[in-house]
Amino acid sequence: MKLLEERIRKDGLVKEGNVLKVDSFLNHQMDVALFSEMGQEFKRLFKDHKINKILTIEASGIGIACVVAQSFNVPVVFAKKAQSINLDGEVYTSKVESFTKKRVYDILVSKKYLGPEDHVLIIDDFLANGCAVLGLLDLINDAGATVEGVGIAIEKGFQQGGRLIRERGIHLESLAIVESMDASTGEITFREQ
Amino acid sequence: MKLLEERIRKDGLVKEGNVLKVDSFLNHQMDVALFSEMGQEFKRLFKDHKINKILTIEASGIGIACVVAQSFNVPVVFAKKAQSINLDGEVYTSKVESFTKKRVYDILVSKKYLGPEDHVLIIDDFLANGCAVLGLLDLINDAGATVEGVGIAIEKGFQQGGRLIRERGIHLESLAIVESMDASTGEITFREQ
Numbered sequence: 202m203k204l205l206e207e208r209i210r211k212d213g214l215v216k217e218g219n220v221l222k223v224d225s226f227l228n229h230q231m232d233v234a235l236f237s238e239m240g241q242e243f244k245r246l247f248k249d250h251k252i253n254k255i256l257t258i259e260a261s262g263i264g265i266a267c268v269v270a271q272s273f274n275v276p277v278v279f280a281k282k283a284q285s286i287n288l289d290g291e292v293y294t295s296k297v298e299s300f301t302k303k304r305v306y307d308i309l310v311s312k313k314y315l316g317p318e319d320h321v322l323i324i325d326d327f328l329a330n331g332c333a334v335l336g337l338l339d340l341i342n343d344a345g346a347t348v349e350g351v352g353i354a355i356e357k358g359f360q361q362g363g364r365l366i367r368e369r370g371i372h373l374e375s376l377a378i379v380e381s382m383d384a385s386t387g388e389i390t391f392r393e394q
Numbered sequence: 395m396k397l398l399e400e401r402i403r404k405d406g407l408v409k410e411g412n413v414l415k416v417d418s419f420l421n422h423q424m425d426v427a428l429f430s431e432m433g434q435e436f437k438r439l440f441k442d443h444k445i446n447k448i449l450t451i452e453a454s455g456i457g458i459a460c461v462v463a464q465s466f467n468v469p470v471v472f473a474k475k476a477q478s479i480n481l482d483g484e485v486y487t488s489k490v491e492s493f494t495k496k497r498v499y500d501i502l503v504s505k506k507y508l509g510p511e512d513h514v515l516i517i518d519d520f521l522a523n524g525c526a527v528l529g530l531l532d533l534i535n536d537a538g539a540t541v542e543g544v545g546i547a548i549e550k551g552f553q554q555g556g557r558l559i560r561e562r563g564i565h566l567e568s569l570a571i572v573e574s575m576d577a578s579t580g581e582i583t584f585r586e587q
Contacts, residue, residue: 229503260453260474264457267429267458279424343530
């Protein structure tokens, strides 16, 4: 998606340690008009799928997922990262290792909001090592639901996440795939799509 | 907002300990069509304010804030709950005590995304003891930004948060104010607005 690639080039910051900071428009300050464009693009890319639910993970996936969900006219469920007293205990759980926070945490979804009748599109802001998406796929599998696809804003193409998901035969669409980036020059190269 | 009150009566669950579970449509599974209606209502209620940014707090505020922001045509900034290596250290911070998680945590916003030029509407899903909103007001104050108002989906009118904010002369609008609720009967009474 050219609009997103241009925005990443304009406002993204490449930092040491393969960190791409896009917090001016994607995951701290959020440009909801851009999210709306992304929603229309995902709708086009997944037009051959019957989708009745969007699944994402807190926190930064939620904003994109909610705006994208308007294009699909479906509800969003977000996986929570820790047990809270507001959940009943009747949950599906998995484990995720965070790339940015360097720790392992539990994710969970109430059994009430994911089941065999669901045809699910996963939406998230970043795909790097794939741990978050693989954890969400576990939850969908445990629920007996169907994975229709995975829609990502920015994929780090030089990390394993994209390959791991595509190897499973899952329809993965990343609106921008960073092939390489250079913290010394700030240069970002995108994969041709 | 009648639509929201009716939805709370239909799908909300009253639990012991003054817990109102609305996770089927508000803060775990999210009805984005409802959020869009809420956005139009907030736009009407805050029509006399010039707002250029919406501020919320992770996680469950983000979805509502992003959909509401479409009605205002402004970006959203969400306060994060813990330091991550993706933030620069150049942040405003405050402390919040969570009603549902029974603990105190730090919240932070990058100084890049909140400043004296900002006229801010705070959006959140719940207002109970007011700690989250008061923490966000601290951040806005530290940034030298202007608070234009606070928009809440559900206020627990029998807790102190609403009073604390209104006493400061801040324009607070809650789309539904629960005056009382009874876990034994499931009955919910709303404040007339």
